[in-house]
Each structure stands twice: as C-alpha cells, then as structure tokens.
Amino acid sequence: MIVLGRIVAPFGVKGWLSIQTFGDDPLSWQKMPHWWIAPTDDVSTGNWTQHALLGCQEHGKGLIASLEGIVDRDAAQAIASWYVAAPREALPGTGDGEYYWGDLVGMTVLDEAGETLGEVAGLISTGAHDVLQVRDGDTERLIPFVAAYVGDVNLAGQTIHVAWQKDW
Numbered sequence: 601m602i603v604l605g606r607i608v609a610p611f612g613v614k615g616w617l618s619i620q621t622f623g624d625d626p627l628s629w630q631k632m633p634h635w636w637i638a639p640t641d642d643v644s645t646g647n648w649t650q651h652a653l654l655g656c657q658e659h660g661k662g663l664i665a666s667l668e669g670i671v672d673r674d675a676a677q678a679i680a681s682w683y684v685a686a687p688r689e690a691l692p693g694t695g696d697g698e699y700y701w702g703d704l705v706g707m708t709v710l711d712e713a714g715e716t717l718g719e720v721a722g723l724i725s726t727g728a729h730d731v732l733q734v735r736d737g738d739t740e741r742l743i744p745f746v747a748a749y750v751g752d753v754n755l756a757g758q759t760i761h762v763a764w765q766k767d768w
Contacts, residue, residue, distance in 0.1 A: 601636060601646070601648055601685040601686065601687060601688075602685055602686055602687070602688055602691060602700055602701075602702040602703075603622060603643065603683050603684070603685045603702065604621065604622060604623060604626070604629060604635075604684050604685055604686060605619045605620050605621040605622050605623075605626065605662070605663070605683070605684045606619070606620045606622075606681065606682070606683050606684065607619055607620075607637065607676075607679055607680055607681065607682045607683075607684065608620050608662070608680065608681075609676075609677075609680050610673045610676035610677050610680065611659070611664045611676070612673070613672065613673045614666070614671070614672065614673075615666060615667075615670040615671045615672050615673065615675055615676050616655075616664050616665065616666050616676065617664065617665050617666070617667065617670065617676050617679070618659070618662060618663075618664055619662050619663040619664065619665055619684060620662050621661075621662050621663055622701065622725070623700070623701070625692075626658075626662070626663050627656075627658060627663075628692045629653075629656060629663070629686075630653070630656045631692055632653060632686055632690050632691070632692075633652060633653060634650050634651060634652055634653060634686075634690070635650075635651055635653050635665070635667060635684050635685075635686065636648040636649065636650050636651070636684070636685045636686060636687075637649055637651060637667070637679060637682045637683065637684055637685075638682060638683055638685070639679075639681075639682050639683075640681055640682065640683065643683050643685075648685060651667035651668045651669055651670070652667070652668035653665065653666075653667060653668075654666040654667060654668055688700075688702070688703075699753060699755070701722075701723045701730075703755060704720050704723065704732070704753070704760070705720050705721065705722060705723075706719055706720060706758070707719065707720045707753075707758045707759060707760050708758060708759050708760070709732065709734045709741075709743070709759075709760045709762055709764075710759055710760070710761050710762070711761075711762060711763075711764055711765060711766065712751075712761070712762075712763055715766065716736070717734055717736060717741060717743075717762070717764060717766060718734040718735045718736030718737075718739065718740075718741065719734065719735060719736075720732050720733065720734055720760065721733045721734065721735040721740070723745065724742070729744055729745060729746050730744075730745040731743065731744055731745060732744075732745050732750075732760070732762075741764070741768070743762055743764050748763070749762050749763050749764055750762050750763075751763065
C-alpha cells in the first residue's frame with residue numbers, strides 16, 4: 601500500500617473528511633473508485649479497509665472527500681488521524697521524472713563516486729521542494745530532491761545517484 605495522506609478532521613455534518621495530502625497531484629485520486637483507510641497503529645500491519653469514493657474536491661491546501669459508510673460527523677470524527685492509501689497498481693501512472701514517495705523509500709543513495717550514502721528513510725515536503733531523508737546507521741542526511749543534486753533515479757536497480765558528499 602502507498603500512503604497518500606491523512607484524515608485530519610470531519611468537514612461539515614454529512615460525513616465529509618478533511619484530508620492532508622502527501623503528494624503533488626491529489627486531484628488525480630478522483631480517478632480511483634476506492635480508497636483504503638487504516639488507523640495509525642495498523643498502517644504497517646496491512647489492516648486497511650476499502651471504501652468507495654463518493655466525492656472528492658480540492659479545499660485549501662488539501663482535499664475534502666466523502667467515503668461510502670461514513671455518513672455523519674460522528675463517523676468522520678471516529679476516523680480522524682487515520683491514513684489514506686491505495687495499492688500501487690490502483691494509482692495513476694507517473695510521467696518521466698515523476699515518482700511516488702513510496703517507490704523511493706528504501707532505495708540506496710550513491711554519491712558521484714559510487715560510494716553509498718545510505719538508504720532513503722522518507723521524504724519531507726518543504727513547500728519549495730521535497731527533501732530526501734537518507735539514513736546510514738545513526739547518520740541522517742537531508743538532500744534536496746531537485747535536479748541540481750539528484751541525478752539518475754533507477755527504480756529497477758533501486759538506486760539514486762546524487763551530487764552530494766558524505767561530509768556535507
């Protein structure tokens with residue numbers, strides 16, 4: 601499952617949900633007829649429940665959405681802070697140079713000399729650009745995910761080549 605966002609709070613009284621999105625094109629989620637949700641504690645266990653998407657629209661910096669079975673404010677409040685996800689195969693395709701964050705997590709990061717800097721542990725959205733969180737044991741490096749620093753992203757080979765040094 602690829603985590604797409606988090607339910608922040610109810611929106612209105614008819615079961616609509618306010619969604620914090622983790623990605624660049626959340627309106628493309630409208631193309632998915634179902635969304636999957638899970639409590640924070642169940643994300644890693646795979647305890648996702650599928651819900652038909654009844655409505656979805658942009659609202660402020662996120663989305664509001666209506667899911668089958670969530671019919672009033674109390675039901676929406678009961679799932680506040682839950683995560684929204686989808687199986688990788690249900691997501692819209694990516695274009696050249698576009699990646700789902702979930703595809704990058706776990707990839708090995710190499711510098712220009714081919715030396716390992718660590719593995720991608722996560723990404724941070726800063727507003728200006730995304731940042732790779734690269735961990736090597738107790739060391740964490742934050743590398744801007746921009747063309748100036750990130751070269752080849754090889755999904756098949758699970759490697760990312762960057763213009764970065766170990767001592768930066």
